[in-house]
Each structure stands twice: as structure tokens, then as C-alpha cells.
Amino acid sequence: MRILFIYANIQTGEAPHFVNGVAALSAYIKERGHQANLLFLDHFPSKDELKQHIIDISPDLIGFSTGSNQWQFIAQLARTVKSFFSGLVICGGPHATLAPEKVIAAPGIDMVCVGEGEGTILDVIDAMENGSPLANIPNLWVKENGKIRRNPPRPLIDDINSLPFPDREIFDYPYLLKRYPLTATLLMSGRGCPYRCPYCINHALARIYQGKGKYTRLRSPRKVCDEIEDLHQKYGLNDVLIYDDTFTYDRNWTLEFAREYRSRFDFPFTVNVRPETVDDELLVSLRDAGLRRIIVGVEAGNERIRREVLKRNISDDALMRLFHTAHELGIRTWANTMMGMPGETPENLQETIDFVRKLAPDQAQVMVFYPYPGTNLGDLCRKEGYVSSREVVTTFAGESVLKLPTVSRKQIKHAAELFQWEALRGRAERQTKGEIDLVLLYLKKFGNKHHKPLQSIEIADDDRICIPAHPPSEIGFQLGLAAEDILHFAIALDPQVWDLRPEGTRFVIEVKRGKTVRSVFEKVIDPKSEPGDRRWHDHSVKLEIAGQAELRFRTETMGSNAEYGWAVWAQPYITRAG
């Protein structure tokens, strides 16, 4: 039987990515002799476009996979599909699991998979092949003669070691790995998380699955490493993002994983941790095995909000210690935060910005709280009447769907924007250079109208602090210069765009004094045609100007290719003789 999965990533700003749940199902059914295809939608297609895709693949069954934020599009797509596709349509994924009543009510959906999909989709396929009824399949909600059959959940898959490796072939995986490595290197070593944070999917899933087996499961370290080896051999993967919700909750398992990984690989990996699940010894073992980065859910800068609203019993001190130890051990840090939770005030939002600056992570991210259906905090928001009818497609854009009595949407959006600018300031302050550090000056210049990237700065793999400069861009600094001043900096294009830009990017530095503009540096780099440009270019330039002047850093794309450039100026600073 031929199954077409449809997954949408519409207007999220999220790059095209590998989707683990769909890949898991695809591998599972392919192992049993069926065919699987994927339609990954990055825009809302016209009816003709959608129809053509479906005619080309000619599936027997269509399976939508959706989270809550994309459901608004999936519901419309399913309705359109049903207007020309005579086969059955099933929907699964987090939203189908948490809000099955909403999903089954959609006119284009025949069946909903509530929870893990492996056994369910296989039973559906078997029933379709044998012409037997769909009515009694566990996990499945199905429309039958105008009525809805709501079957109970099936037991959770106990031996997840027996599952095949997720099928990356239905994605253009080599392309994703090259172009969007961050999420393409994603891999899960288990299923479920032992914690029960009231804003996250885990307690809601654990509730659905009560009495249906062990919720938190890990594959063996050997099996996880077998998958990594497979990816390394097939696709040259040499960096791994192990994206389990909390990787380190089982200490013995984690130590065994560290031993296994260390004996087999010499490339780095990243994991999610909670402070209470790690100690120095564990971090050292992981670091020695190749741990390059930890992602930590800091969530709120205010300890009371963290403990009382988010039920994360983690002190500021414990977080400070974890970030400090990681820095000492040479492990990079990534702080995840949320804003716009019930009970938060504008002061609390500022506390999150200030606290993250104190933690001085190498990377930081803010998501706006979303009241996911079926979660305790989501339900509370509904009960209190905080939820508006607004819809958002991403939790990164600063838009809240809540109308909170303590903080306005505008204040949340403003704080989330400020976060992008302030969060890495602590990191920049830890690594100042020269008499005039232009990165620190740049951070003070928030709002430069010629230059407004999403994030103020980013840290390169070799620790250089980079100012993003997607061309065309211009950043200007008013400075009092001395005749002997020397400007130091490096330039580069991000590896993700090396193969995209045949015409290159021009980097220019000018000094403007009064009405006179003098160029002090100019270079075009074109990594696609010049292999030597696939590296940093370090420069030191004598400025030869005394007095007040404007130092301007400009980038522009060459030729007719105006494509997104992803250029960076790395840690510009000025040294002064004497």
C-alpha cells in the first residue's frame, strides 16, 4: 500500500527540517513492505498544486501530521484534499493526540490517531488491504455512519530498541544536512520525559497513557550509537543533536552512553539537560566523550514564576552553577526561555533578560508561552478566560494568544525582541578585546535602522563573537579615533550558504569624516568559486585618522543574485598604540 504523509511548516520562520515522528512511521511501514512518501509544505499550496502532488504520488492513504500551531492550515488542506481524493485521510501528531475532538470534527479528516502511530497506522493499512472494519483499532478515532468511534489507547511500545531507525530518505536528507544542519542532525534516543512540567506535552501524554505501560523509555546506548554510525556512514553526519527532552535523567544509562560514544566516534554531540540531573563527574564523562553543547530550559528569570507557575523546582543558584561549570569545562551552553506565562508581569520579563545575561550562555532562545490543549497550564488559561481566538504559527515571533491581566501582548512582544538583543551581552562582556570593543558598542546601538537581524550577535564554533550582516547591511559607529589606531576583525560567510552564492559578497569598511568618505577595506568573498574563501579572513587595518569619525561596516551582494547572504563580521575591535 502507498501512504503519503503531509507535514506543514507554513509561515513559522522555521527552516525546512527532518520530522522525527513521520520518519519513525515511514520506517515502520516500509519495513513491513509498504511504500511511503512525504509532502513537506513550506507554503499554503493552491488546490491545483496540491492536486498535482497527490496525482503524481497516487496514494492509497493520506496521513497528515500536525502540531497545534499548524492545525489551522492542516484543517483547510484536509478539506481541499477530500474534494478530489476518494481515499481515506488520517491525522496524527501532537495536536491530534491532545485535541482529538477538534481534529475528528474537521470535515476532511476520516480518522485520528491518538498517540503513538506505529501500531495504529499498520492496523489501518491491514484493515484497508483486507477490507476488514476500522472500527475497533486501538488509538484510532474514526467516523462511522455519521458517528464517531473513540477507541481506547493501545499499550505503549515497550521495546523501542526493536523499532527501525527513522527513515530520513523521504526527506531530501543530504540537502537538509548540508543546508540546515542544526535540526537535520537531530536524533532521539528514547521516548517520553519523567518530569511533568504543566506547559509541556509530557504530563498530558502520560495521562492519556496511564496504565498502558512505561511512559519514559530509552533505547540501549549501543542501539543509539548504531543509528549515529549509520548516519555517519550513509550521509557523512559528523555532529549530532540528541534531542530527547531530558537526556541525562538516568545517570547509569548516560555514563554507559558516554563510554559507548567515546569508543566509537570522534565528532561532537549536543543534548538537553536539567540541572538536577547532572553533576560535575557526569559532565566531565560526557565532555570527554564529545559533548560540545548543552541546552538548558531556564524558562523564567524569576525563581518564583519558575517554581510556582512552571513547577520547575530549580533555584537561580543551581542554574548559575550549571552554566559556570559548563563554561569551565569548555562545554557550550544554550539557554531556552519562555515569556508570557500567566502571572508574569513586565518586571518578570525583564528579570528573564537580566538573568540570562548573568548566565552568559553561548546561545539563547525565547519562545512565547502557548496554552497547548490538554496541558494543565493550557487548561488553566482556558478556565480563566485568558485565551483569545488569535492563532499563531510559531512561538518564536513574540506573538501571544493570551489576554493576561498582568502583562499586555505588546509588552510581551517588546520583551521578546529585547531578549534577542540582550541575551548574549553577558557572553560578549566575558570576552572583550582591545581598547575599543566594537561588539559591545554595537550591542548598545540597538535599533540601527540599516541593520536589524533577528539576533544581535552569534558565537562561532571557534568562539569568535560575530555580528550578523546579511547583505545589504550597514552598521555605523561614531568614534573618537587616534592616528595610530588599528582595527582588527575577521570576515566570513556562514557554511550554510557557501554553495548558494556564485557571485559572492562584498565587505566594505569606510571612515566618514565630515563630508569625506574613505574606504579602508574592501574584499569580495565567493566560497562557491574560491575554495580559499571557505574560512575566516583575519585582517588588521591602520585607520590613520585622528578625531571624531564614523566607522561604517557594509556588506552587499554581488551581481544579480540578491539571495540571503548570511555574512558575519567577527569581533571587530580597535587597539591603540601606547
Ligand code: B12
Ligand atoms: C524534535 C522536535 C521538533 C523539531 C523537529 C520536528 C519533529 N517533530 O521532529 C523542530 C525543532 C523542528 C520542532 C519544531 C517545532 N516544534 Co517541536 N518538538 C520536537 C520534540 C522535542 C520531539 C518530537 C519527537 O520526535 N517526538 C517523538 C515521536 C515518536 O513522537 P511524535 O512526533 O508525536 O510522533 C508520533 C505520534 O504523534 C504519531 N504521529 C505523528 N504524526 C503522525 C501522522 C500520522 C498519519 C499518524 C497516524 C500518526 C502520527 O506517531 C508518531 C510515532 O509514534 C517534541 C516533544 C516530544 N517529546 O514529542 C516537540 C514538540 C512536538 N514541538 C512542539 C512545538 C510547539 C514546536 C514548534 C511549533 C515550535 C515553534 N517553532 O514555534 C515547531 C513546529 C514546527 C512545525 N512545522 O509544526 C510541541 C508541540 C505541542 C503541540 N501541541 O503542538 C512539542 C510537543 C513540545 C512541547 N512544547 O510540548 N520540534
Ligand code: SF4
Ligand atoms: S523537563 Fe522539559 S520535556 Fe520534560 S516535562 Fe519538563 S518541559 Fe517537558
